Amino acid sequence: GVKEGATLVLDGRNPVLPDELKGGYFVGPTIFDNVTEEMTIGRDEVFGPVLCVKRVKDFNEGLKVMNANPYANGSVIFTQNGHYAREFTRHTDGGMVGVNVGIPVPVGFFPFAGHKDSFFGDLHCLGKDAYRFFTESKCVTTRWFDEEEMKKKEVSTWDGTI
Template sequence: DSLLTNPDVRGITFVGSTEVGKHIYSTAAAAGKRGQALTEAKNHALLLEDAVLERSIAGIINSTYGCAGQRCMALPVVVMQDSIADEAIEMLATMAKALKLGPAYLPESQLGPVITAKHREWVHSCIERGVAEGADLVLDGRGASVEGYEGGFYVGPTIFDNVRPGNFVGDSEIFGPVTSIKRVSSFEEGLAVMNANRFANGSSIYTSSGYYAREFAKGTHAGMVGVNVGIPVPFSTFPFTGHKDSFFGDLHAMGKDGVAFFTETKAVTSVWFTDEHAKEKVTTWDGTLTRG
C-alpha cells in the first residue's frame, strides 16, 4: 500500500487477480491517483449449429490449449447448441487427444507444461472439483507425463460436458488446459448464459450468420469480441477492453486509452504583448484598451 499511496506515484497499472486488482484500484483512487487493473477472465465461445464445425473446433483447440491454457484470452468455456453438441464434443475430444505434449521449445510440441508444480496441483484440484460438482468428465488430463521429461509439470487436455450454472470449472478462472462445455438450445439462451458470468474480458461466436454475429457483438458483455476467432485480441492500436470483474478503471490498456492513461494533458492559454502594446493605457482589468 505504500506504493499505492506514495505522493511521487501518479498512477497505478496492474495485471493479476480480481481480488488484488479491486484493492489496488480502490486504494489508488482513494489516494487521488489514476488506476488501471486488468484482472481475471473466463472467456466463453458460443458455437452455433450453423458454424463450419471442423474449422471452429480447430480454433477452439488452439485457443484453449495454446500456452497450456495459461493466458487470459483463451476460451476455456464453449457454449454449444444441443443440436450439434454431441458431434462437436466428439470432434473436440479427438483433436485434443491428438495433441503432442512436450517442452515448449521443441517445434513438435503442441501442449507444454504449466508453470509450476504448485499450479499443476491447482489445476488437478479444479478437475477434481468439477467431478465432485457433477460435470461429466469426457477427457481427463491428470497423470500426464512425457518420456524423457518426467520432471515437467504436464496436464493433459481436459474436457467437461454438461457444466451447469454455479459449477466452479465453468465460472472461475483455472489457467490450465481445461475446457468446460455448457449446452443451450438457442442463440438467445447461449448469450444469456455467457453474460451471466461475472467476468467479461473476451468472447467469441462461431457462426455462418451475419445476423447472429452482429447481435452477438452488440449483446455480449465482453469488451473484446471475436467472430469465428479463437483469441479475440485486437491489434495494439485498439484498447484491450475488459469489463465487469475483468477490469477496474476508466482507461483501458493499449490503443488511445493506453496512451491517455500514461499522459497528463495540459491546456495553455496565452497572450503576448509588443512594445506598441506597452505604450497603450489599460483602463479595465479585462484588457480593454483606451487609445489617445
C-alpha cells in the first residue's frame, strides 16, 4: 500500500507482544488512508486486521465505489441516519451486512460466504443457503441509540416500576 501511495496511519507489521506470545505469528492492526481503486489494496480482497480508507464525496459515491469492487464478502455502515442505513442494506452487494456493528462473525445460522468474487463454490456451506442455489441473501445487523441518552454520562435502564 505504501509503495503505491497510500498513507500508513497504523503499522501492524511489528506488533509488540508479551514474552509468552513471542514464538507465535501475529499481524498487528494496520490502517491505510487515501486508498484508491488503482492500488492493489484498493482492488484486492484483504483479510486480517487491515482497514483501507477510500475517501469519497458522499454516500452515493461511496456505495458506487464499494459495489464496483468484484468482491462482496461483507459491508458495514456506521450512521445514526435511518434513511442511509436502509438504503445501504438495500443496495450493498455485501453478503454479510452490519449497521453500527462490524461484520457479524459467520455462525451456523448465517450464510457463510460473501457475494461476487468473495464466494467460491456452488452452495453456501451453512444454514438455509445450502438449499438456495439460485439466490443470494443478506444478513443485516443493526444497532440504534437514542441521541439524548447518548449525551448523558450514565444511562439508566430502570423505568421506575417494580
